[in-house]
Amino acid sequence: MENSSETLLPSPFPGLSERENVLLARVQEIADTVLEPRAESVDQSGIVPADNLRSLAEAGLVGVTTPVEWGGQACSGNFQREFTETLTAACGTTWFVLTQHLGACSMLAGSSNPALREQYLRAMASGDHYVGVGFGHLRRPAPMLRAVPVDGGWVLNGVAPWVTGWPILKGVIFGAVLPDEESGGQKHLYVYAPATENDRLRSTPPLPLCAMNATATTEVHLENLFVPQDQFVKYSSRAEMMRGDQNGIAGPASHIFGCARGSLKQLRAIAARRSALPAIARAADSLEAEINACRAECLCWSQTPDKSIPEYRPQALKARAWTIELAVRAAHMAVAASGGAANSLEHPAQRRFREAMFYTLTAQTADIMGATLDRVAD
Numbered sequence: 001m002e003n004s005s006e007t008l009l010p011s012p013f014p015g016l017s018e019r020e021n022v023l024l025a026r027v028q029e030i031a032d033t034v035l036e037p038r039a040e041s042v043d044q045s046g047i048v049p050a051d052n053l054r055s056l057a058e059a060g061l062v063g064v065t066t067p068v069e070w071g072g073q074a075c076s077g078n079f080q081r082e083f084t085e086t087l088t089a090a091c092g093t094t095w096f097v098l099t100q101h102l103g104a105c106s107m108l109a110g111s112s113n114p115a116l117r118e119q120y121l122r123a124m125a126s127g128d129h130y131v132g133v134g135f136g137h138l139r140r141p142a143p144m145l146r147a148v149p150v151d152g153g154w155v156l157n158g159v160a161p162w163v164t165g166w167p168i169l170k171g172v173i174f175g176a177v178l179p180d181e182e183s184g185g186q187k188h189l190y191v192y193a194p195a196t197e198n199d200r201l202r203s204t205p206p207l208p209l210c211a212m213n214a215t216a217t218t219e220v221h222l223e224n225l226f227v228p229q230d231q232f233v234k235y236s237s238r239a240e241m242m243r244g245d246q247n248g249i250a251g252p253a254s255h256i257f258g259c260a261r262g263s264l265k266q267l268r269a270i271a272a273r274r275s276a277l278p279a280i281a282r283a284a285d286s287l288e289a290e291i292n293a294c295r296a297e298c299l300c301w302s303q304t305p306d307k308s309i310p311e312y313r314p315q316a317l318k319a320r321a322w323t324i325e326l327a328v329r330a331a332h333m334a335v336a337a338s339g340g341a342a343n344s345l346e347h348p349a350q351r352r353f354r355e356a357m358f359y360t361l362t363a364q365t366a367d368i369m370g371a372t373l374d375r376v377a378d
C-alpha cells in the first residue's frame with residue numbers, strides 16, 4: 001500500500017568484503033521485490049512464509065552464519081547487522097522465523113558433536129532442513145523443561161513455551177535444566193530432537209498472536225522424551241546464559257533498527273506525496289538522525305572490549321531501551337502521517353507498529369524490561 005520500493009539509506013556498516021556486498025545487493029533486491037510487497041498478506045495469513053524463505057535460500061542467504069566448509073557464507077558481524085536490518089525493514093515475520101534457524105545453525109557449527117554437525121548442518125545452510133529452538137525459557141526463574149541423564153542419553157519432561165516456525169521445522173534444539181544433584185540446578189543441556197509429533201512430543205496449534213502471528217509459534221510439550229547421546233549439542237549453565245545476556249545487552253538490536261528504518265522509508269514516501277504537509281518531512285529528517293545516533297550508541301557499548309567497567313551495564317541498557325522505544329515511536333510517526341488508512345489491516349504502518357511492540361519482548365531479560373519501563377516512564 002504505502003511502501004516505497006526505493007532503497008532509502010546507504011549501508012551504515014563499512015568494511016564489508018566484495019562477496020558480502022554482492023550478497024547484500026541480493027537480499028535488498030529480494031526485500032524490495034518479494035518480502036516487502038507481500039508483508040501485509042503474510043502478516044494476515046497466519047501461515048509461515050515458506051516462499052519468502054525459499055527465495056532467500058535460493059540466493060544462498062540461509063547460510064550466512066554457517067562456516068564455508070559446511071556450505072555456508074561465514075559472513076562478518078557487520079554483514080549480519082545490515083542483513084538483519086534489511087530483512088526487518090521489509091518483513092518482520094520472515095526475519096523472525098529465519099533468525100531462530102540461523103541461531104540453530106550457529107549452535108551446531110559450534111557444537112562439540114561433529115557427527116550431528118555432519119548429519120544436518122549442510123542441509124540447514126541450504127534451507128533444506130529448518131531447525132527451531134526452544135531455550136528462551138531457561139531465563140525464567142523456575143525450570144520449564146527438565147532433563148534427566150539415563151543410559152545412552154537423557155529423558156526430557158516439561159514444556160518449551162515458545163517454538164517458532166513449527167510447521168516447517170524438521171528439528172528443534174531444546175534447552176533443559178539438569179537435576180540438582182549434578183549441577184545445583186544451574187546446569188543446562190541443549191539437545192537436538194526431530195520435530196515429529198508422537199506420544200512423547202506434542203505441539204499445540206499455533207498460538208494466536210497480535211504480532212508475528214504468521215510465525216506459527218507453538219508450545220511444545222515433552223513427556224518422557226528419550227534423547228540419545230548422539231543428539232547432544234552442548235552443556236551450558238544459567239551463569240553462562242546470564243554472561244551472554246550481559247555482554248549482549250546492546251548488540252542484538254539490528255532487527256529493531258530495521259523496523260525503524262522501514263517506518264522511516266515509509267515516512268519519506270508519504271512526505272513525497274503529501275508535500276503540502278511539511279511536518280512529515282521534518283519528522284523523517286529527525287527520525288533518520290536519531291536512528292543513526294542510537295545505532296552508534298549501541299555499537300559503541302556492544303563493542304566495548306572491557307564489559308566489566310562500571311558504566312558498561314547502565315549505559316548499554318539505556319542504549320537498548322532507547323532502541324526499543326525509538327522503533328515504537330518511528331512506527332507511530334508512520335501511523336500518524338498515514339492518516340485513517342493506517343488503521344487498515346492492509347496498511348504497513350500498523351503492521352510495523354505491532355512488530356515494534358513485539359521487539360520490546362524478544363530475548364527480554366529482567367534488566368531490559370526494567371530499562372524499557374524506566375525509559376518509557378521518564
Ligand SMILES: Cc1cc2nc3c(=O)[nH]c(=O)nc-3n(C[C@H](O)[C@H](O)[C@H](O)COP(=O)(O)OP(=O)(O)OC[C@H]3O[C@@H](n4cnc5c(N)ncnc54)[C@H](O)[C@@H]3O)c2cc1C
Pocket residue numbers: 100132133134135136137139140141162163164209212217361362363364365366367369
Ligand atoms: C512470539 C514469540 C516467539 C518466540 N519464539 C521463541 C523461540 O522460537 N525460541 C525461544 O527459545 N524463545 C522464543 N521466544 C521467547 C523470547 O525470546 C523471550 O524469552 C521471551 O519473549 C521473554 O518472555 P518470557 O515468556 O520468557 O517472559 P517472562 O517469563 O515474563 O520473563 C521475562 C524476563 O523477566 C525475568 N523474570 C521473569 N520472572 C521473574 C522473576 N520472578 N524474578 C526475576 N526475574 C524474572 C526473566 O529474566 C525473563 O527473561 C518467543 C517469544 C515470543 C513472544
